[in-house]
Amino acid sequence: MDVFRALKSRNFRLFFYGQSVSLIGTWMQKTAVCWLVYRLTNSAVLLGVVSFVSLIPSLLLSPYAGSYIDRHNRYRILMITQIISMLQAGALALMILLRNYNIPGIIFLSLVQGVINAFDVTCRQSLMVEMVEDRDDLPNAIALNSTMANFAxxxxxxxxxxxxxxxxxxxxxxxxxxxxVPVLISLWMMKIVLPPVIKSDRSIWAELREGFHYISGDKDLSSLLLMLSASSLFVIPFNTLMPVFAKDIFHGDAKTFSWFESAAGLGSIVSAIYMAKLKAGKDLVKILITASLIFSLSVLLLSLSGWLPLALLFMMMSGVGMMAQTASINTYIQTHAIPAMRARAISYYIMAFQGIIPVGSLLTGLLAHFIGPRLTVLVAGLAGVLATVVFVHYRRKLNDSTGEGGVHTSMPAQAA
Structure with a gap:
């Protein structure tokens, strides 16, 4: 089928199947950690802290990780990060098996995983172009990767x-x-040929500066990344409060909490399938604007919902919006960034997405402590609408200053 065309590539197919299993395990652990922490502490602030430490390394380390990965063998780095991730998961499992419910220990291991992810996610994203044999299938591979993540x-x-x-x-x-285990087996079975790594005489810090100048000098890339940063800071962290919604607002249990996560995932996978079917010439910025409005309004309406099925519906719609928002930006970067800057450009995407979320999660937890979870989620939805309006205004000014053909926002024909 056309929607699965990237699976024709053997390396991407192996990666896809292995990661599918691993990501289900990752989400099981994420759900269990959130529920365990809230069950033991009844603290929205600590929920924010756990999210903060698991993602803050992406903010601090992603640009360095992008430069580091550009200078080394990405396949070897990916193998190493997956092995270390397995060891981290084993340490956390052992702690829980021994009934050592140590909140500082859980926070520390979450921080370790965050450091690993700063390198792992950037490496996986930048390696994808090497996994796909036909460059025309790259956007489809990106969308299928998102579909896989959201199915998980x-x-x-x-x-x-x-x-x-x-x-x-x-x-x-x-x-x-x-x-x-299946991830490591699938990586070991890959027959991936990477271009030779050219050793640079310049320091990694010089390349960091070069990457920043490239991103800041490209008004298309920088505007999309700023929009993603605003969403990651103000809107996406609303999800931190879903254990509170499940337990305290809707008087449910762990299964109720899982419904909220699964509803968002269902919306995301529907959106990801749409993105996988996109053809050349689609205006990615229009998709981004529409998705951002759907996302923000869904979060706003979720905060006002008093009936569980309606709340789950708006949670599902938030997944539709968030998935299309992030995937459109990711696709644009991977299909427009020059090859020498791809890993560094992706690292800024990871920083704007995963790196900003922990700051927002911490602020969300603190705000919920003072004004309550419902009002906090309402504020998140309003902030998202405002950010979208500001983005549209900026893009119009940018188009006016560059002329009709000066800003390229659609998927290039050769990458559709």
């Missing part, structure tokens, strides 16, 4: 909800540890 976002929390209420948290953590 449905299956992982759904399984976690059943397992948490039936077997307990330890089973979720052990499952995540074991889920790294």
């Amino acid at each position: 976002r449905i299956a992982g929390p759904a399984l976690a909800g059943i397992i948490l209420s039936t077997f307990g948290e330890d089973f979720c953590f052990v499952s995540n540890f074991l889920s790294y």
